[in-house]
Amino acid sequence: MSIAGESTNWEPKILAFLCNWCSYAGADLAGTSRIQYPPNVRVIRVPCSGRVNPLHIVSALRQGADGVLVSGCHPGDCHYLSGNLYARRRFALLQRYLTYLGIEPGRVQFSWVSASEGGRFAEVVTEVTEAVRALGPAKRLNVRAESIVAPMELS
Amino acid sequence: MTLSCEAPVVAGMISRQALEEALGGWMQSWRVIAPVRQDGEVRFQPLDEPAAVAWDYANAKHSAKGVYLPQVERLLTYARTRDDLNQVKATDPPAGPTMLFGLRPCDARARLMVDQVMVDGVCRDRYYAARRDGTVVVGLACEHPRSTCFCGAFDSGPYDATGSDILLRSAGDMYLVDVVTERGAELAKDLALEPVDDEHSQRAEQAQAKAEGALRPMERLVGIEAALEGLWDDPLWQEISAKCLACGTCTYLCPTCHCFAVEDRALGDGGERVRAWDSCMYAGFTAHASGHNPRPDQASRWRQRVMHKFSYLPENVDAYGCVGCGRCVVSCPVNLDIRQVLARVWAAARTQAEESAL
């Protein structure tokens, strides 16, 4: 990964946590149905959106991700009945908190995409990618950001 | 046993104004670090203009340790490639001499103790040595010790010249200049000194007597290592550490605490290996990868803190790991006062002696 900088051909790097039963299957369906969507997303499959720990999301921003998407089953469809419902409260608070502290609102996004919504998955990814592209490279928490890599007088 | 130096020689006296002029000159050839008051707090910082020296400060909350042992110091930088996982380049410690101006006697002594561990010990720490060898100290005797100062307990005091190359002693409108080392003598040549008249030398003596008198009486600590001998399993460690929050503030602010961690930090395509202050108050300090921890609780960590300062360091470097500056007393969030801990040590040793005498 190169140092995130203002280079012209910068492409946003987005990390997506997809729940295995719905959103991951939706992404699969988008692929098998040859639906085109931006290639900026790298997927991590999780058993349930409830498995995603805020630690993972903020750590992703820290390691240089320009955007993070967490996508799970629609409320009521969760394979584990309530995983996404617990997650919804956690993410609601996390997103408002990060925004309050000054992280740009588009950086961390949440969506519900079911296994049959291949098209919907492509829409969500396109929307997130464009939002993050508009925001530019992530600097605020990114350990690789220019401002932090500059040799610091550490004493 | 404690750090000491030959008796200093009075070279003359000088006004504060003349000293500030000399400082202007010194700032050309030294990076001068002095106590500077900034938004209500005094810190040791590079001096940008001589008038900024906070002459009448009690003692800075943070010791000057950050100058000779920075909180984070970059040891190596590395590039990360697939096959060569040791493409490293050592960073060069900052060359250029440093002048520690206005250091209180306790901080000056503390630095000498850390020198013995970091440089005169078995192996030589190149980064620390470079900073030390280039440093000269102009000490400022302490006219107003605080209620938490206990330098007197080590047979030292607010006018102890140990660790300074020059010690300034206030005499009202003038400062007496004591030369302590050859380097101090060299430095004194840059000062427009006047001979010391009786009036000022008397005033300085009175100020010294007043300062030494202001120290809170406390049981002498020299020799406490003997008292610590039989106390390994004494319940006092459990009791004193019950309220400790294990936050390590005492070790961060302590001018003699020198323990550090070595960490790798990824930065862009490469990274850096840094040394950063660490604390024996943290569980991770001694935790093994297997999960075993020889110091599993706060009582064993507090025992290590006291034993290291008052038993192991005297045995290994012939100096206590404490100079009585009182910073840990002032800044502890739960006011766990090391003076009370040491009083408990003396008391426990006495009861033990009485019991064994029965």
Place this chain on the structure above:
Amino acid sequence: MLPDEIRATIGEWLATGEVDLFIGWEPGTVPLTATPAFVRRPDEVDRLIWDATCEHNLARFVRPYRDKTVGIMVKGCDARALIGLMQEGQLKRERLRIVGIGCDGVIDPRRVCERAGVESVEELDGAQLEGDVVVFGDLRIPVAEILFAGCETCNQRDPQVYDLRMGPEHDETSLADRYAHVEAMAALSEDERWERFTSEIAKCNLCYACRNACPFCYCNVCFAEQTNPQWLTPTAHDPDVSFFQIIRTFHLAGRCVACGACTRACPQGVDLRLMLDKLCADVAELYDYVAGEDPEAKPPLTTYRQDDYNDFVL
């Protein structure tokens, strides 16, 4: 010294073995500070005090003794911490003997120093707290003017749970101004907010005093100290500090009782209320929940409702 009947009861608890240990405060060795006291024998009860310098949240010290019966003194906010720990199954009510105190707020030593024009508290040698006025030489400073910021807008001065009650009763003021500083921050622009947040935590050197002073931070191995995976390196370096502060405070969402012990314990003067009170405000707004009120209630992040707030989802 505590009032006579309180002292007598605590002495009795200790004498009869009803409690194995009593946790309170005793005078500190630095001016205008108290220090936690762990008392085991009736004759030691005279050491215990209560005044505006007793700022620690003693609920933090109960867990290591949770297999014993413990007596403890708690202010209004500390009592909520006890309730929160009961909700999380860490403490059992029947194993606690609680002396609840109606509290008028605790002193912030930094504000005393500003008023007295000194750098730090120990230069106020001889300063005394007489009633609700700090006396230092000819300086007389009313406690009400040097309160810890959180106490000035506190609406939980009276303990919700106690066996013995001490101190005045208060009619609780409204919530309105408690979140004033949160609203002020929220009103700033995005860059200003990031600047305000990062400048506040720039002072942090990852000593973890805030975590260690908090009754709700009791994980065996905190994420900040994990080595495999290692989430952050314990070197005070901007992304590590912001990462620690964001995640540690977020772990208090729906649990923090705003006692302020973390802010007071911070040696660097970081104002953690700026962050924690935002979480408390959001939890109140979205899930109509206030921490530490009802021992039977389930903390908000451990439950859900079908019609929970959902607008933020794409």
Place this chain on the structure above:
Amino acid sequence: MTDAHPHICHCAENAYLPRSMQILRVITETDDHEIKSFDLVPVDDGEPFRFTPGQFCELSIVGEGEAPFGIASAPVEESFVRFSIKRIGRVTTRLHSLTPGTVIGMRGPLGNGFPMDAFAGKNLVVIGGGFAFTTLRSLLVQILQGGDRDQFGQLQVVYGVREPGLFLYREDLAAWQARDDIQVVQTIDVPVDGWHGQVGFVPQAVQELAPSAKNTVAVICGPPVMIRFTLPVLLELGFGREAIYTSLENRMQCGVGKCGRCNVGSKYVCVDGPVFSMAELDELPPEY
């Protein structure tokens, strides 16, 4: 304190700068693949790596960190430096993923090593347990192949592991079994079919071997529980505490007596150890 001999420092000018070492060979030592041996050779053509058996090095992988490991090869095996590493944490996991040809960092030799001069002219009983046989191999190979085998008396080895698949250095063990100037007893904790050797814990094996304590030194490395139960056996057999040596394992980072974390009492395990006699340990607090 008996013959305490701290580390003699000939670190490079910068004690923290790791020397680049290339992985020559990776040998999977145990059937569960948890322990691998790495043979390293210097990349630079600086002077050869000299050390004493019992010393250790800090192996360094940039971006992951450093960790201390006993040197398993003997000084006489000049063509490589061997470390046997159990996968347990961050650095070791990364090390286990490396293949020959990769370059890593090495700082050392660190620590004091076995007092070879004190061992000269004596019989040796070498007792190892679990994977703590690394520096013991270095000691034994140096005695057997270092050219002065006659300097030492009788050599008896007791090496115990949980099950046969966990023995390290099986070729060496087989070679030593075939020699007549060294007696090797290999034992496993509980019977396993296909294993015809001795069965039983190390303390029992030492009791049955009943080595004579006359003019004999014992060296014992292994899990603390094994040492705790083997020590009384040795004392019963007449071994003096100053004649029983062990090697301590503590959390380390600098390895050169500065960072303050590996002390046991007033001794730093990294410079005053890791090798201590029981007599020396008796004077230190039980904090390891």
